[in-house]
Amino acid sequence: MADAMDVDSAGPRIQVNLTSRDAALAVPHQALRVSTSFRRIDLSTLVNHLLESPKPIPFDFLIDGQYLRTSIDEYLTAAGLSSEKPLDIEYVRSQLPPTYVGSFEQDDWISSVHSSSSPGAATILTGSFNGTAQITSLSGQVLAKTLPFHTQSVKAVTWVDSPSLASSDAASFLTAGMDRTINLWSYQHSDEPSSSTVPLSATTAYISHKSTINSLSYSPSTSQFLSASSDNTIALWSTDSSLLPTVSVPQPTSFSRKRRRTTQKLPNIEKKGPLAVLTPHTAPVSQITHAADPTAAYSVSWDKSIITHDLVTAQVVDTRVTQHPLLSVTLLPSLNLIAAGSAARHITLHDPRASSNNVQTAVLRGHTNSVVSFARSPESEYIFASGAHDGCVRIWDVRGVSSTTEDGAGDADKSSGSLFAIKRESGTGKVFSIDWSRDVGLVSVGEDKKIQVNRGELMADVTVLDQTAR
The missing domain is CATH 3.10.20.90 (Phosphatidylinositol 3-kinase Catalytic Subunit; Chain A, domain 1)
Known part of the structure; x- marks a missing residue:
């Protein structure tokens, strides 16, 4: 020395x-x-x-x-x-803990959330168990709400084109749910203040699945999107309706027939079928996400597997079987890693490349119930958040994965704890979905019927509330 x-x-x-x-x-x-x-x-x-x-x-x-x-x-x-x-x-x-900013209550449980990321036009899109989706401003005003085209709960939402102050074009988004259909909606953002909520009508319905649709993933570069269903299938679609076949409406269930009799008569819209249907899983498909290359995707399922798909050939590239049913997945593209959330309460990190010899590279522990949603940090490629049925959102740094091995699994099985744990402001209820954007913050929704927003910049001077624990 x-x-x-x-x-x-x-x-x-x-x-x-x-x-x-x-x-x-x-x-x-x-x-x-x-x-x-x-x-x-x-x-x-x-x-x-x-x-x-x-x-x-x-x-x-x-x-x-x-x-x-x-x-x-x-x-x-x-x-x-x-x-x-x-x-x-x-x-x-230093990653400062996102502090509680506010929460906005809706009429029913909130199943899904996707924030727009357009500066000056940032909004929060949510799907609800009451069969509708709505767009909320950062001040809590409900800007628009869908008409009840869905006859059962909405389970997934995603922006296709986010609202923008720089464009006069209408924004659009997708919703999917327990009624086995996906709907495309159009929304015209306005920076003029309004006291009324704009009702939205669907423009296209996408029909293929025979059970609940659990997840959607949209690729802007290809204008294609994927849907994952409890019928064990994954469907590939395009937002260009001219590329899709026209199909008939599926037969309604007894529940949807009863629900439809209690709602207003809705106009007919065009109904389209998929470009392809993928059937690699043997149990309900929990979630699907595009890879960094939009011609590939990753799916996780209750059959405990993570599957890599080639969307051009509709073929399976790689299959990794884990020890527990998987409920959620996200991509950490610059690190060649994906994170998978399990029904066993933990998160596993995987190298999805076919050349990788390890089924998993690390285990992240901290949640006390099923891990159902992920969101990547807009600030750091190493940091992501997870939401779980324990009513908690946790923030993780993959650089903080300890080399301590557990359960005799060898050096490839590393374990880590989260940086922060964020509780629900309401004090109760499962977290169903989270999203994280630079313009909105870390947004979580769930059983308490509330949209909760937390914010914290990497170098901002913030006061850490008791509600957020390190």
Whole structure:
């Protein structure tokens, strides 16, 4: 350690090597000797000094995949390490916990949510158990609501074209639900204040599935979308109706016949069939998402499998079988990882490439009920959120996956805890769906009938509420 530069000469010292995956924040490589009494705040001050930052940047520090929450000396003692050996420390921008901003109540349980991300025209699209979808402003005003074309609960919603102040074109979105149909809707955003809610009519119905539709995924680059159903199938569609065959309406169930008799008579709309139907699963398909390449997709199912699809050939590329039924999936594209939420309350990280030998690369534990929804951070490629039936939203950093193995599964089975846990402001109810956008924040919906919004920028000065725990 003779070539290391002393930073603090007081007390026992240790050589540290500071690194960052963010090239804009990298410091020149040099060995430093610091006091073993250093904590996060001391190391953060040191990194800011080395960067010569005009405004201090808050940093967190990772050692072997674990966040440093004690002094270096306490960490070494707990890990059984010696101060005689150099210590590699990775520094990352501190992720501040999203604090509670507000919540807006609806008439029934809210099943799904998708925020628009257009600056100045940001809105929140939600689907409800009452069979409708609505568009809500960030002030809580209901801007538009769909007419009851769906005869049962809406289970999934997604924007196709988000509202924009820069365009006079109408925005559009998709809804799908327990009545086995998908509907396309048109919405004209206006920046003029209005006290009334605009009623929306569907323009196209997409029909193929024989059971509840659980998930939708839209690809802007191809104008195609996918639907996943409890009938074990996945359907591929296009928003260009001219590419789809015309079909007849499915036979109504006894429940939908009763529901339809109690609603107003609705106009007929064009009804279209799919481009293709994929049948690789042997149990209900919980969720589907496009890959970074829009000609591929990932699906998860109650049959415990994660399947990679080639959408051009409608063929299965890869199948990975896990130990538990899977309910949700999201892609971490720059890391070549997907996260899958299970009915067993945990999240598993997977490398979906066919060349990967591991069924899973890490296990994230913390939820106490089924993990049903994911949302990626708009600020960091390493951070994502999960929503679960335990009424909690958790935020995770994949860089903080510890190398501690569990259950004798070997080095490939790593475990990690979440950075933050966000409870429902109402204090009760399952979380059914979450979304995270730069313009709106972290939005969660669920059994308490409320849209809850939390916000927290990486470098913002915020007051952490008791409602959010680290």
